[in-house]
Amino acid sequence: MAKAAVMTGIDQPLEIRTDIEVESPRAGEVKVRMGASGVCHSDLSMQNGTMMAATPIVLGHEGAGVIEEVGEGVTGLAPGDHVIISWVPQCGECFFCTHDQPQLCEKANIALASGGLLDGSTRFTSQGSPLYQMAASGTFSEVTVIPAIGAVKIDPGIDMKVAALIGCGVLTGTGAALNTASIRKGDTVAVVGCGGVGLNVIQGARIAGAGEIIAVDMNETKLQLAKQFGATTSVNASQGDPVSQVMDLTQQRGADVAFEVIGLPQTIDQTITMTRRGGQAILVGVPRMDVMVNLPAFFGVVLAEKTIKGCWYGSSDVRRDVPKLIDLYKKGELKLDELISRTISVDQVNEAFDAMKTGEVARSVITY
Ligand code: APR
Ligand code: ZN
Ligand code: ZN
Numbered sequence: 567m568a569k570a571a572v573m574t575g576i577d578q579p580l581e582i583r584t585d586i587e588v589e590s591p592r593a594g595e596v597k598v599r600m601g602a603s604g605v606c607h608s609d610l611s612m613q614n615g616t617m618m619a620a621t622p623i624v625l626g627h628e629g630a631g632v633i634e635e636v637g638e639g640v641t642g643l644a645p646g647d648h649v650i651i652s653w654v655p656q657c658g659e660c661f662f663c664t665h666d667q668p669q670l671c672e673k674a675n676i677a678l679a680s681g682g683l684l685d686g687s688t689r690f691t692s693q694g695s696p697l698y699q700m701a702a703s704g705t706f707s708e709v710t711v712i713p714a715i716g717a718v719k720i721d722p723g724i725d726m727k728v729a730a731l732i733g734c735g736v737l738t739g740t741g742a743a744l745n746t747a748s749i750r751k752g753d754t755v756a757v758v759g760c761g762g763v764g765l766n767v768i769q770g771a772r773i774a775g776a777g778e779i780i781a782v783d784m785n786e787t788k789l790q791l792a793k794q795f796g797a798t799t800s801v802n803a804s805q806g807d808p809v810s811q812v813m814d815l816t817q818q819r820g821a822d823v824a825f826e827v828i829g830l831p832q833t834i835d836q837t838i839t840m841t842r843r844g845g846q847a848i849l850v851g852v853p854r855m856d857v858m859v860n861l862p863a864f865f866g867v868v869l870a871e872k873t874i875k876g877c878w879y880g881s882s883d884v885r886r887d888v889p890k891l892i893d894l895y896k897k898g899e900l901k902l903d904e905l906i907s908r909t910i911s912v913d914q915v916n917e918a919f920d921a922m923k924t925g926e927v928a929r930s931v932i933t934y
Contacts, residue, residue, distance in 0.1 A: 570624045570690070570707030571915045572697060576615040579916045580625065580706070586697070588709045589689040591637035596714050598649060601726030603705035603932045604628035605918040606734050607761060607829075608852060612700060613919065616829070616854050620681040623698035624690055626932075627653040629705030630729035633717065640714045648722045650733045652884040653701035655684065655716035669741075669879040673715070677702035684713050705730070706912055708934050718888045727909065727931045728902045731762070732891055734879075735929065736902065739766020739827070741880015741887060742850045743774050747823050751775035756812050756821035757797070758837050759828035759851060760788040761922075762905060762929040765795045767825045767850065769900060772796030776823075780815055782808050785925040795901060803836075812840040820845060825877075829853040835860065838874060846873045850880075905929050 568588050571580040591597045606628045612619040619625075633647045643649070655677060656668035663671050673684050680686035681698035689711035690697035690704065697704075704710045720729055739762075743749060755776040757767045760783040771779050772795070781792030782801045789800040801811040812821060820842030826834050829851030838861065841847040849859075859874065861867055867874075880887075894900040907927035910918055918930035 568708040593638040595637040597635040598631040600631040602730040624704035626706030627701040627703040628734035649717040735762040738880040740770035743770025745881035746877040749774035752777035753822040754778040756824040764827035
């Protein structure tokens with residue numbers, strides 16, 4: 567039996583249950599004893615209905631742990647291995663994986679849509695019924711079963727809390743800057759939303775060689791934090807229109823590359839508007855499913871020659887990027903310990919949601 571945080575319905579506090587039965591891994595799966603899990607905005611977005619979820623479901627998708635058991639046919643992974651969970655399992659064989667876009671893996675889509683593993687079924691049972699698993703993960707559980715293609719082996723010397731954060735916020739944020747966008751040396755970059763993911767976009771932009779990095783947020787604490795991560799200027803969106811503030815900082819031209827890292831319709835509009843003619847607007851934040859991108863086709867796109875690009879999981883190839891990020895962390899070029907605002911137990915997950923809503927934290931991290 568394992569303890570886990572279970573979502574039973576929209577806007578309901580997560581239930582802490584201790585009766586979770588975790589099935590053994592089936593063929594191609596591994597059982598992971600969780601070491602740590604970050605609490606990401608996407609977890610809150612499921613709980614508040616921004617993202618659709620089948621319930622009851624074990625939330626959590628930003629995690630790392632130790633393999634306890636491997637299913638039939640699993641190669642390259644063994645009990646005792648430390649792994650980061652890739653919530654986009656990457657098969658290496660489908661159209662997208664073989665076209666350099668493993669973040670769009672076809673197998674992962676089935677899991678994301680079903681709320682289960684690759685075949686749509688789930689390995690958790692509680693109170694006599696199956697529990698779904700967020701993004702083929704379910705890291706708000708002491709133990710979980712995931713597809714083996716979603717487990718990325720790491721050096722056991724890496725702290726579990728740091729490893730967990732790499733699994734979503736760090737891959738997504740740094741990847742948005744280093745993979746999805748094309749940032750040239752000296753570029754002016756704007757980052758709208760400086761939470762756990764946005765701070766990583768900022769450090770990714772710094773690593774990519776951006777000249778100016780303008781952090782945009784409504785929360786002064788986040789703007790201070792943004793400077794620690796490499797922002798050179800900050801714009802407080804609660805004190806005047808952020809678009810005109812960014813225009814004033816760029817000779818009225820706009821940013822070469824602007825990132826939206828919140829997922830709100832108004833900040834998506836602002837991000838596209840503050841992108842210069844010929845520049846790139848990168849949409850990272852996950853909006854409600856009914857949000858539309860509204861643009862004047864001629865003035866906004868054709869004449870302005872703007873690139874508007876979606877970003878899913880930082881366009882990451884996890885087997886290429888996880889070792890690269892760990893290397894940058896070890897060299898001191900990537901700040902990961904500084905992302906951890908609070909270390910909590912899984913029982914405190916609802917408090918972590920509250921802290922995220924008030925903007926007090928970069929990340930709360932659950933340790934098991
Ligand atoms: N203008 C500017 N900043 C805002 C606004 C706004 N209108 N609304 C919110 N913010 C800021 C918050 O102050 C906070 O610092 O956006 C930040 C969001 O950060 P987090 O809540 O920590 O979210 P994060 O985990 O970084 O995720 C951001 O990426 O992966 C997706 O689903 C995730 O859509 C979410 C986004
Ligand atoms: Zn996430
Ligand atoms: Zn694939």
